[in-house]
Amino acid sequence: MSIRGNLVYSALLTMSTYLVPLLVFPYISRVLGADGIGIVDTVDNIIDYCVLFSMMGLSTIGIREIARAKSDAKQLAQTFTDLYALNVISTIVIALILICATLVIPNMNDRWPMILIGSVKLFANMFWIEWFFTGIEDFRFITVRSIIVRTLFVISVFLFVNTKDDYIVYYMLFVGITVLNAICNWHYRARLFSINLCTANFRRFLKPFLALGLFAMLSAIYTKLSLPVLNYYCGDLESGYYATAMRIYQVCIALVSTLIGVLVPRISVLLKEGDIQQIKKLTRKTFMALIAFSLPIILVIFFFGNVIVCIIAGDGYQGAVLPMQIIALLLLIGGVEKIVILQLLIPMRADRQIVIAGFLGVIVWGLGTWILVEKYQSVGSAIVWVIAETTVLMSASISLYKIFRNEISHRNSNI
Numbered sequence: 001m002s003i004r005g006n007l008v009y010s011a012l013l014t015m016s017t018y019l020v021p022l023l024v025f026p027y028i029s030r031v032l033g034a035d036g037i038g039i040v041d042t043v044d045n046i047i048d049y050c051v052l053f054s055m056m057g058l059s060t061i062g063i064r065e066i067a068r069a070k071s072d073a074k075q076l077a078q079t080f081t082d083l084y085a086l087n088v089i090s091t092i093v094i095a096l097i098l099i100c101a102t103l104v105i106p107n108m109n110d111r112w113p114m115i116l117i118g119s120v121k122l123f124a125n126m127f128w129i130e131w132f133f134t135g136i137e138d139f140r141f142i143t144v145r146s147i148i149v150r151t152l153f154v155i156s157v158f159l160f161v162n163t164k165d166d167y168i169v170y171y172m173l174f175v176g177i178t179v180l181n182a183i184c185n186w187h188y189r190a191r192l193f194s195i196n197l198c199t200a201n202f203r204r205f206l207k208p209f210l211a212l213g214l215f216a217m218l219s220a221i222y223t224k225l226s227l228p229v230l231n232y233y234c235g236d237l238e239s240g241y242y243a244t245a246m247r248i249y250q251v252c253i254a255l256v257s258t259l260i261g262v263l264v265p266r267i268s269v270l271l272k273e274g275d276i277q278q279i280k281k282l283t284r285k286t287f288m289a290l291i292a293f294s295l296p297i298i299l300v301i302f303f304f305g306n307v308i309v310c311i312i313a314g315d316g317y318q319g320a321v322l323p324m325q326i327i328a329l330l331l332l333i334g335g336v337e338k339i340v341i342l343q344l345l346i347p348m349r350a351d352r353q354i355v356i357a358g359f360l361g362v363i364v365w366g367l368g369t370w371i372l373v374e375k376y377q378s379v380g381s382a383i384v385w386v387i388a389e390t391t392v393l394m395s396a397s398i399s400l401y402k403i404f405r406n407e408i409s410h411r412n413s414n415i
């Protein structure tokens with residue numbers, strides 16, 4: 001399918017991404033309250049962090065390698081098998097660590113029913129294999145499946161989440177999204193080819209799997225781990241404010257992520273073919289689309305933040321306004337970072353430079369958290385997140401500049 005066709009399906013997918021929070025969050029924020037939202041999001045962030053550990057670099061290396069192998073059916077099946085074997089091993093290891101942490105850490109032990117529900121999400125994610133369908137650029141299947149599953153989720157929330165004590169029911173329904181997606185994806189994949197893990201040669205992908213996984217985990221420290229840390233220092237109410245601000249940002253960043261997700265497999269193929277001019281053309285278009293999309297939304301959030309929070313979350317969430325306005329800057333900063341890293345450095349296999357950028361971001365996040373979070377609470381967490389992402393962007397941009405400069409020097413030396 002053409003890039004234009006993929007973008008059409010991705011636009012539909014993004015619309016559904018917008019609609020679900022707009023339909024569900026105003027309802028659950030009023031029913032569950034800031035405390036209930038804080039509990040659910042804190043536990044889910046812990047589970048998401050476990051998912052990141054289990055996936056390691058699969059979300060990125062999977063798209064890259066599947067895109068390169070998709071023209072050969074036999075090579076495609078073997079590549080998938082090798083990558084999936086790594087995911088099975090890492091998921092089992094992380095599940096054992098999660099069990100031990102739940103038994104040892106008091107805060108997690110007190111919420112073991114929620115952790116148990118979240119562990120279902122961890123194992124179901126192993127069969128979701130979204131990276132495979134993105135790599136073969138089957139965005140039609142991804143879009144149709146996602147819209148159906150999200151529609152079922154929205155209906156179920158209004159039917160079954162009715163009181164403040166239903167936060168466990170809400171989380172079960174939320175985890176159900178991953179379970180249904182996993183069932184659909186695995187069944188569809190089985191129609192294309194079979195796998196035999198005994199034939200897996202996962203060692204050939206082990207190094208980039210670990211390297212890009214390390215970057216994903218480093219990134220998650222200042223994105224997903226920020227919420228549990230804030231909860232530890234300041235309690236459920238402040239984490240509820242921060243979670244609300246994060247949700248609004250995540251809705252807005254969905255378009256950027258979708259656009260870049262469409263282009264990553266295509267650029268991987270273009271790099272394999274050596275078509276640098278087409279890569280530059282696509283990158284310019286992505287930057288223009290990002291600026292046209294992000295700047296108006298940032299301005300709207302800055303000038304109408306109180307109204308937006310009131311409409312989406314309701315009364316009692318005024319504490320989320322300033323964190324949301326600060327985090328809104330990440331629409332531009334984080335968008336450029338995604339273009340530089342996901343669209344360019346990852347297809348170029350600049351894994352070492354990506355990891356270095358992640359390390360720098362974590363160092364800045366750690367220092368900022370120590371200095372700002374306990375004193376400024378959710379506002380401090382928002383500021384630290386923006387500073388950490390800016391650090392990663394600067395480091396990745398310097399690496400990209402050096403790579404292109406070396407490439408130009410190499411070409412000139414051959415003339």
